Amino acid sequence: MTVGIIGHYKCGEHDMGEHHPENGKRLTAISDQLIRSGLDYVVRQFDAKPIDKSLLSLAHTQEYIDFVIKNAPNEGEPSFSVGEDALMNSKTLTSTLLSAGAAVDAVDLVMSETLTSAFCASRPPGHHAEHNKGMGFCFFNNVAIAAAYARKKYQLKRVAIVDFDVHHGNGTEDIIRNHFPVVDSTSDGAYLFCSSYQYPFYPFDIQQSDTPPVINTPLAATTKGEEFRKAITEHWLPALNKFKPEMIFISAGFDAHIEDDMSHVSLTESDYRWVTDELKTIAEEYANGRIVSLLEGGYNLSALGRSVVAHINGLIGN
Numbered sequence: 001m002t003v004g005i006i007g008h009y010k011c012g013e014h015d016m017g018e019h020h021p022e023n024g025k026r027l028t029a030i031s032d033q034l035i036r037s038g039l040d041y042v043v044r045q046f047d048a049k050p051i052d053k054s055l056l057s058l059a060h061t062q063e064y065i066d067f068v069i070k071n072a073p074n075e076g077e078p079s080f081s082v083g084e085d086a087l088m089n090s091k092t093l094t095s096t097l098l099s100a101g102a103a104v105d106a107v108d109l110v111m112s113e114t115l116t117s118a119f120c121a122s123r124p125p126g127h128h129a130e131h132n133k134g135m136g137f138c139f140f141n142n143v144a145i146a147a148a149y150a151r152k153k154y155q156l157k158r159v160a161i162v163d164f165d166v167h168h169g170n171g172t173e174d175i176i177r178n179h180f181p182v183v184d185s186t187s188d189g190a191y192l193f194c195s196s197y198q199y200p201f202y203p204f205d206i207q208q209s210d211t212p213p214v215i216n217t218p219l220a221a222t223t224k225g226e227e228f229r230k231a232i233t234e235h236w237l238p239a240l241n242k243f244k245p246e247m248i249f250i251s252a253g254f255d256a257h258i259e260d261d262m263s264h265v266s267l268t269e270s271d272y273r274w275v276t277d278e279l280k281t282i283a284e285e286y287a288n289g290r291i292v293s294l295l296e297g298g299y300n301l302s303a304l305g306r307s308v309v310a311h312i313n314g315l316i317g318n
């Protein structure tokens with residue numbers, strides 16, 4: 001069981017302003033806890049490469065991609081907003097291309113069997129980015145790009161994306177429902193997306209669904225670990241077992257943690273370990289253990305670092 005972490009120090013340089021919760025200290029907090037736990041000696045670590053820009057169109061319109069690249073500020077120029085709470089400074093484009101690149105690199109490392117599974121300790125996150133717009137701290141949808149890349153390059157027939165961030169992965173749902181069928185005529189039945197999220201809550205406009213390709217699992221603000229596990233057991237696990245994914249992608253957001261002020265849901269590290277164990281069991285059953293996990297939210301620095309350690313220990317099976 002070889003688990004890798006893919007990231008780059010320049011992913012920490014994207015900055016949306018003083019006191020913004022989605023900041024580079026998040027990656028430092030993760031790195032600190034990996035060292036504190038001793039996991040930095042157990043996992044293999046890789047520097048991400050910037051994504052080949054032509055791969056961005058796997059999940060986004062060329063018009064949106066050009067809009068982001070063209071408007072990325074140079075050093076000394078003012079920040080530019082590409083969408084609601086998606087502000088680019090002079091470092092953002094580099095961070096964004098590395099964050100998407102980490103996801104694609106993770107696919108290659110897992111498919112070549114260099115790694116069994118991988119965690120991308122990268123930012124900015126991606127799951128709110130829709131096929132033609134950025135929003136909610138997200139510019140390009142890293143997980144959707146990587147899932148489409150895995151299908152295209154390695155001819156995988158079925159890939160699952162699961163998202164336990166406390167916010168709904170609206171961007172990923174949008175791309176699976178509206179974009180993939182347009183760019184890939186064989187996408188029907190190729191994707192399963194499972195998202196759990198506090199509801200009602202940002203981004204609000206969500207259709208409940210228990211029908212593939214989208215399993216939307218809303219959680220009440222009062223949700224604690226026991227109810228979370230029950231919801232996942234009832235809604236995700238049967239759908240995943242029926243789907244039989246050849247690879248599992250995880251949009252791993254840790255902002256449902258009880259210590260995270262971003263939400264009201266009250267999960268702990270043990271819940272993140274539990275859901276990782278469940279997903280690993282499914283990956284071992286159908287996907288040769290292949291999991292690519294990507295950092296999404298998680299804003300309480302201590303809780304984030306500890307939760308990532310629990311998640312990676314789950315991937316390893318410690």
Ligand SMILES: [Zn+2]
Nearest residue numbers: 165166167297
């Ligand atoms: Zn979130």
